[in-house]
Amino acid sequence: MIEFMSFKIPVIAEAMRSLGYKGKVVMGEDVSYVESATGGTIFALQCFSKDSQTLGDTDSEIALVRFYALWQNIADYNELQIDGLCNWFNATQAFSKLYRRNTSDDSDLFLEADLYVLDGMTAASFEGKVLLFIEHFEHAKHCLGYYKRTSKAEIIDRHRRAIELIHGEHKDFAQAVDLYRQNAHLGFAGSQNNFGDLFEEGTGVPRDDLLAVYWYTRASERGEPTAYLSLASILEGSSTGTDALIVAAKYAVLAADKLPDGINKLFAGQIRDKLAQQLDPETWNFAMGLASNFKPIYQEKSTMGDAPGHKALAAPGSPSIN
Helix, strand or coil, X not given: CCCECCCCHHHHHHHHHHCCCCCEEEXXXXXXXXXXXXXXXXXXXXXXXXXXXXXXXXXXXXXXXXEEEEECCCCCCCHHHHHHHHHHHHHHXXXXXXXXXXXXXXXXXXXXXXXXXXXXXXXXXXXXXXXXXXXXXHHHHHHHCCCCCCXXXXXXXXXXXXXXXXXXXXXXXXXXXXHHHHHHHHCCHHHHHHHHHHHHHCCCCCCCHHHHHHHHHHHHHCCCHHHHHHHHHHHHHHCCCHHHHHHHHHHHHHHHHHCCCCHHHHHHHHHHHHHHHHCCHHHHHXXXXXXXXXXXXXXXXXXECCCCCCCCECCCCCCCCC
């Protein structure tokens, strides 16, 4: 007989131990963790309760477990190699995000994923999901030594050629789609955004708003301001649901703030102001909080410009930093 669990911090710790990790409980005033540093890799499961935003009580029912994995001392690998691994991983894993964070002494590699504790979830199911996240991280570590990166110059050249094939004199939509697809799966934010444009417009590919939102979201995760506007526009224009409009408002605020002066910035401001009128004050303030707390998992160094006319790639070193 399957036994359904009441998930509390002791249950999380026991699940970690059953997988061979230490499962040490660390209680704080605002947030609590179950940690393990087994085998030189640090794992932490940050626990959120059903009745409050964070958890500091072992008796609270858990609604969300945020999984972190940390791999320190990666100085033997250069930054481009690590970023290349993150690009590949994030394009292939839907629910886990891998990113590099600089520290005062070195760079660390992080894996982050949210695990929602559903009503009726079993202990075995929960343990399986935690183990899956750990396996994702171990797989990424294993792949780093073998990763062959594509040079940024090659990626930018493909991006420029795709723009020319879509908007230039000699059009070739099929080749442009292929170039954008290559760059998008390598994690280049400009191409991810433009690939989303193709799906939203039905240019060279079947029109598909869901795929457009997917690629706009991937570009937004990499700090591309034009993608903030793309997301705000498509969500505001295609949905009347409150949750979707909150996300639209979040990205409209970000786009209006982060885009350089130009037509796109003005358009973002219009969407922001429209949503401010459409949402009630409490919901609007919630969306504003999401925008103020947003941080990309990786900040793309080469960003897209806001020049009039067709979207173009800005020179490397653009000041459009989120």
